[in-house]
Amino acid sequence: MTKQIIKMTVNGEVQEVIAEPRELLIYVLREKLGMTGPHVGCETSHCGACTVDIDGKSVKSCTMFAAQAQGAEITTIEGLGSPDALHVLQESFKEHHGLQCGYCTPGMITRAHRLLEENPDPTEEDVRIGMAGNICRCTGYQNIVKSILSAAAEMNASKEAAQ
Amino acid sequence: MIPSQFEYHRPADMAGALAVLAEHGDDARVLAGGHSLIPMMKLRMADVPHLIDLQDIEALKGIKIAGGQITIGAMTTQHELIADTALHAAAPIIREASLQIADPQVRYMGTIGGNVANGDPGNDMPGLMQCLDAQFTLEGAEGKRTVPARDFYEAAYMTERDDEEILTQISFAVQQGGYAYEKQKRKIGDYATAACAVSITKENGTVTAASVAMTNLSDTPVFSEAANAVLVGTSCDTADIKAAVAAALEDIDPTEDNRGPVAFKKHVAGIIIKRAIERAASRA
Numbered sequence: 001m002t003k004q005i006i007k008m009t010v011n012g013e014v015q016e017v018i019a020e021p022r023e024l025l026i027y028v029l030r031e032k033l034g035m036t037g038p039h040v041g042c043e044t045s046h047c048g049a050c051t052v053d054i055d056g057k058s059v060k061s062c063t064m065f066a067a068q069a070q071g072a073e074i075t076t077i078e079g080l081g082s083p084d085a086l087h088v089l090q091e092s093f094k095e096h097h098g099l100q101c102g103y104c105t106p107g108m109i110t111r112a113h114r115l116l117e118e119n120p121d122p123t124e125e126d127v128r129i130g131m132a133g134n135i136c137r138c139t140g141y142q143n144i145v146k147s148i149l150s151a152a153a154e155m156n157a158s159k160e161a162a163q
Numbered sequence: 164m165i166p167s168q169f170e171y172h173r174p175a176d177m178a179g180a181l182a183v184l185a186e187h188g189d190d191a192r193v194l195a196g197g198h199s200l201i202p203m204m205k206l207r208m209a210d211v212p213h214l215i216d217l218q219d220i221e222a223l224k225g226i227k228i229a230g231g232q233i234t235i236g237a238m239t240t241q242h243e244l245i246a247d248t249a250l251h252a253a254a255p256i257i258r259e260a261s262l263q264i265a266d267p268q269v270r271y272m273g274t275i276g277g278n279v280a281n282g283d284p285g286n287d288m289p290g291l292m293q294c295l296d297a298q299f300t301l302e303g304a305e306g307k308r309t310v311p312a313r314d315f316y317e318a319a320y321m322t323e324r325d326d327e328e329i330l331t332q333i334s335f336a337v338q339q340g341g342y343a344y345e346k347q348k349r350k351i352g353d354y355a356t357a358a359c360a361v362s363i364t365k366e367n368g369t370v371t372a373a374s375v376a377m378t379n380l381s382d383t384p385v386f387s388e389a390a391n392a393v394l395v396g397t398s399c400d401t402a403d404i405k406a407a408v409a410a411a412l413e414d415i416d417p418t419e420d421n422r423g424p425v426a427f428k429k430h431v432a433g434i435i436i437k438r439a440i441e442r443a444a445s446r447a
Contacts, residue, residue: 021171043164046352048268057271063201067171068216132351133266
């Protein structure tokens with residue numbers, strides 16, 4: 001079947017890849033663009049490890065064909081922070097022990113980023129409902145929730161300081 | 164977990180989508196949010212030589228409320244349904260039910276049109292749409308037609324929609340009175356073991372209209388006229404609710420699966436239907 005050129009903006013850079021229509025977005029990101037932050041966990045749209053941000057939506061990239069992302073703007077964990085300049089959420093997960101093995105963490109943080117964009121001052125319940133599509137098998141979630149609430153408080157404090 | 168090869172089509176309008184459907188017949192399927200179809204394609208349980216992505220068709224998007232009537236484009240996502248404050252004021256049961264579908268990521272992609280058109284008895288919107296007496300608009304080469312949600316479902320994955328038609332919009336009246344969508348599921352993201360949509364209108368303490376519809380308790384959604392008939396004219400007290408639950412349970416035909424045996428499903432259904440009627444009545 002016809003391969004096609006897929007043009008999309010990934011972490012602020014315009015990328016063009018050639019892919020068959022049946023290629024899933026997660027594999028195009030990981031194997032063709034070297035964005036190995038989003039992980040393949042269950043590959044059945046349950047676990048959320050492959051979560052990326054597409055046009056302002058948290059999406060499980062194992063359940064989307066790359067062709068659907070033609071023209072889209074995508075942010076992966078690589079676009080949120082770097083080892084030298086961690087995102088507030090990344091700092092917070094480190095500080096509050098919001099990860100153990102770390103496999104789910106890129107998806108967790110990418111999802112949490114969108115959650116806080118939509119709701120900058122969430123309650124614990126908002127965080128638990130908003131993070132329900134991401135599974136962690138290590139932490140028991142308590143520290144993940146704590147990390148996100150703490151990051152929200154810190155982001156709000158720095159916004160206030162800037163005003 | 165890699166699907167078979169297919170041709171990807173992304174038409175800009177309905178005419179383009181219908182042309183691909185007309186050309187390829189049942190070799191073509193439309194793609195809305197994809198969160199039912201893509202997993203089936205990955206498992207190779209669905210073979211789709213021509214996939215028609217509807218995401219660029221503006222005519223299929225948006226929520227309109229006018230003249231007491233709510234019209235929702237088929238490509239409107241569950242996330243958009245939850246976020247729309249005007250829709251919440253006009254039919255709060257939509258947000259209550261949508262929040263119980265899958266998880267946030269799935270709700271950003273999952274659409275109301277896909278949810279009702281797929282014919283999966285586990286989907287939540289079909290029962291809800293029967294409760295609300297919604298009308299589905301189908302568009303094909305011959306033009307448009309409207310089918311009531313209560314007449315749309317024939318069997319699991321079998322509906323009134325022809326292969327060459329696209330379900331384009333859903334409409335129903337602005338809601339008055341009490342409502343509830345109750346769902347029992349094993350975990351976030353699971354389909355219902357049992358779910359029930361109820362709408363109840365009361366005047367001077369007496370039920371003047373009732374609508375009870377159930378999810379995943381037969382191979383189609385079940386609209387229980389018998390339960391409605393039991394409730395109308397009563398004050399909806401404990402004995403009335405018990406009788407309505409008994410009537411609703413007569414209308415279902417659950418099958419044994421990994422959510423449990425038939426007796427367990429009927430037990431859960433009884434509790435869920437009771438809770439839904441009680442909560443709807445308390446809000447009426």
